[in-house]
Amino acid sequence: MNTLELIKKNLDTFSKSERKVAEAILASPETAIHSSIANLAKIAEVSEPTVNRFCRRLDTKGFPDFKLHLAQSLANGTPYVNRNVNEDDGPEAYTSKIFESTMACLNAAKNGLDTNLINRAVDVLTQANKISFFGLGASSSVAHDALNKFFRFNIPVSCFDDIVMQRMSCINGSEGDVIVLISHTGRTKPLVEIAQLARENDAFVIALTAEDSPLAEQSNLVLSLGVPEDTDIYMPMSSRIAQLVLIDVLTTGFTLRRGAKFRDNLKRVKAGIKDSRFEKTNDEAL
Amino acid sequence: MNTLELIKKNLDTFSKSERKVAEAILASPETAIHSSIANLAKIAEVSEPTVNRFCRRLDTKGFPDFKLHLAQSLANGTPYVNRNVNEDDGPEAYTSKIFESTMACLNAAKNGLDTNLINRAVDVLTQANKISFFGLGASSSVAHDALNKFFRFNIPVSCFDDIVMQRMSCINGSEGDVIVLISHTGRTKPLVEIAQLARENDAFVIALTAEDSPLAEQSNLVLSLGVPEDTDIYMPMSSRIAQLVLIDVLTTGFTLRRGAKFRDNLKRVKAGIKDSRFEKTNDEAL
DNA sequence: CTAAAAATGAAATAAAACTACATAAACGAC
DNA sequence: GTCGTTTATGTAGTTTTATTTCATTTTTAG
Numbered sequence: 001m002n003t004l005e006l007i008k009k010n011l012d013t014f015s016k017s018e019r020k021v022a023e024a025i026l027a028s029p030e031t032a033i034h035s036s037i038a039n040l041a042k043i044a045e046v047s048e049p050t051v052n053r054f055c056r057r058l059d060t061k062g063f064p065d066f067k068l069h070l071a072q073s074l075a076n077g078t079p080y081v082n083r084n085v086n087e088d089d090g091p092e093a094y095t096s097k098i099f100e101s102t103m104a105c106l107n108a109a110k111n112g113l114d115t116n117l118i119n120r121a122v123d124v125l126t127q128a129n130k131i132s133f134f135g136l137g138a139s140s141s142v143a144h145d146a147l148n149k150f151f152r153f154n155i156p157v158s159c160f161d162d163i164v165m166q167r168m169s170c171i172n173g174s175e176g177d178v179i180v181l182i183s184h185t186g187r188t189k190p191l192v193e194i195a196q197l198a199r200e201n202d203a204f205v206i207a208l209t210a211e212d213s214p215l216a217e218q219s220n221l222v223l224s225l226g227v228p229e230d231t232d233i234y235m236p237m238s239s240r241i242a243q244l245v246l247i248d249v250l251t252t253g254f255t256l257r258r259g260a261k262f263r264d265n266l267k268r269v270k271a272g273i274k275d276s277r278f279e280k281t282n283d284e285a286l
Numbered sequence: 287m288n289t290l291e292l293i294k295k296n297l298d299t300f301s302k303s304e305r306k307v308a309e310a311i312l313a314s315p316e317t318a319i320h321s322s323i324a325n326l327a328k329i330a331e332v333s334e335p336t337v338n339r340f341c342r343r344l345d346t347k348g349f350p351d352f353k354l355h356l357a358q359s360l361a362n363g364t365p366y367v368n369r370n371v372n373e374d375d376g377p378e379a380y381t382s383k384i385f386e387s388t389m390a391c392l393n394a395a396k397n398g399l400d401t402n403l404i405n406r407a408v409d410v411l412t413q414a415n416k417i418s419f420f421g422l423g424a425s426s427s428v429a430h431d432a433l434n435k436f437f438r439f440n441i442p443v444s445c446f447d448d449i450v451m452q453r454m455s456c457i458n459g460s461e462g463d464v465i466v467l468i469s470h471t472g473r474t475k476p477l478v479e480i481a482q483l484a485r486e487n488d489a490f491v492i493a494l495t496a497e498d499s500p501l502a503e504q505s506n507l508v509l510s511l512g513v514p515e516d517t518d519i520y521m522p523m524s525s526r527i528a529q530l531v532l533i534d535v536l537t538t539g540f541t542l543r544r545g546a547k548f549r550d551n552l553k554r555v556k557a558g559i560k561d562s563r564f565e566k567t568n569d570e571a572l
Numbered sequence: 573c574t575a576a577a578a579a580t581g582a583a584a585t586a587a588a589a590c591t592a593c594a595t596a597a598a599c600g601a602c
Numbered sequence: 603g604t605c606g607t608t609t610a611t612g613t614a615g616t617t618t619t620a621t622t623t624c625a626t627t628t629t630t631a632g
């Protein structure tokens with residue numbers, strides 16, 4: 001938590017002298033971080049040990065440590081924090097907020113991931129006979145993206161955003177099939193039914209969804225992104241971005257697992273795409 | 287400027303011992319700010335004055351002052367640096383690397399964006415009679431995602447990933463139409479032709495693509511993401527993530543511009559989706 | 573009003589950072 | 603190569619800064 005806010009909040013828990021210190025800091029935090037303990041003590045009109053005790057009360061190791069914390073909370077605009085967009089934000093403001101919130105979200109997702117489960121998911125995917133990606137609504141573009149990635153691996157892979165097609169695909173499934181279901185909430189009814197259906201047909205179900213959700217319960221393996229649900233109507237689902245990055249992680253794991261000869265294949269695909277492009281050299285001549 | 291990046295940038299201006307210090311700090315900035323000068327000297331295997339000289343070279347008053355700056359830049363900027371995945375990385379390593387690289391990429395994209403152009407794009411979009419999103423290959427899922435977002439606004443919006451459909455859609459176009467073309471490189475031939483065709487039919491063309499690319503030249507308005515091209519075959523196109531976030535930004539700008547009564551509409555859409563979901567309360571009872 | 577507890581500061585101690593200087597390495601001219 | 607110069611680095615000592623100890627003052631409860 002922001003140190004400055006912490007001081008403000010705890011103002012009444014301090015003793016008389018400690019409050020003097022608190023007020024001196026709040027009055028000019030910039031001065032505080034560039035002062036020695038002796039200097040700050042003089043400004044606050046207290047003794048040095050009082051300042052020291054004040055620092056410890058705020059769960060820091062001492063004055064230098066406190067200065068570090070304070071410096072961090074002074075650092076411009078507390079980024080990487082989910083800041084909601086306001087009605088009166090200008091383009092500058094909402095652009096920054098959205099980018100920063102997304103980064104904060106990715107950071108949270110990263111910390112919440114279980115790499116053991118990722119490893120298992122990669123295991124399962126590399127051994128699959130056929131992989132399908134299903135998502136609905138906003139998640140369908142994630143599934144679509146996953147298709148695009150795995151398609152390059154030259155393995156049987158499909159992606160449907162139509163419930164009927166998803167069901168048919170499941171019914172025709174067999175052992176060795178892996179179904180990856182993508183849903184932020186894990187509460188989308190049709191998708192939960194798909195998970196059930198897939199498992200009844202001996203497919204292995206990997207879910208990219210919230211822990212403890214109905215979908216999670218119906219899946220063989222759950223990769224949960226500890227991303228909070230959107231509280232804000234403006235803030236458009238960063239969770240989806242985290243899902244995409246997770247897809248990237250799985251793809252990378254897959255590539256690494258398959259080894260060197262497999263990677264040559266990827267280079268060929270990349271080269272193949274090139275032909276449909278304007279060459280960079282040509283272009284610079286234009 | 288971000289202290290960490292500053293160190294990285296100036297790596298070659300340092301002397302041998304100073305570089306050791308720099309590397310020790312880059313390896314673990316968190317450790318650095320919580321160490322004494324003696325401790326850091328030991329980690330970097332140099333003497334204390336060397337550390338001190340290193341600090342001064344970076345325009346700080348000394349070690350404590352340097353720690354303050356570093357602490358601020360850790361709180362402020364990205365401690366994330368684009369690190370490539372190695373063949374022998376474990377799940378832990380490649381997961382971190384991909385998430386961190388993506389965050390670094392978003393940070394770069396954020397800093398490279400021109401908010402004036404974003405504002406103009408929002409202008410154009412709010413005044414459009416009809417909006418179309420076109421992308422091919424990996425970018426088609428971005429277009430798909432954009433469709434999903436703008437669809438909620440209850441305005442005529444479409445999305446095609448089929449070149450023929452894209453062409454037909456352009457030919458039927460008229461003034462007031464806005465076409466958003468998405469391409470990382472801006473060198474995908476069919477898409478460049480689409481841009482041309484769209485403009486011939488009086489549509490306004492917004493491109494989410496690289497500066498100075500053929501596609502950029504054919505567009506009315508270019509939103510470029512200063513994201514470097516992927517050098518690594520493992521690292522799967524973070525640019526696409528940046529594009530998605532940019533879509534989020536445009537969506538948000540759109541929502542804000544349309545004002546309060548319009549936002550009620552969004553709430554209705556969100557509520558409408560809810561019916562297809564398992565309720566959270568029900569679920570927790572299960 | 574008094575005794576116990578809490579708060580505070582003076583002084584001493586400990587730790588950290590910095591400076592001056594000596595030595596070592598690198599560089600260039602011959 | 604070798605001598606002289608410049609630059610880099612470390613040792614040891616000095617100064618600054620932070621912390622601890624303990625005596626004094628203030629507050630609080632009975």
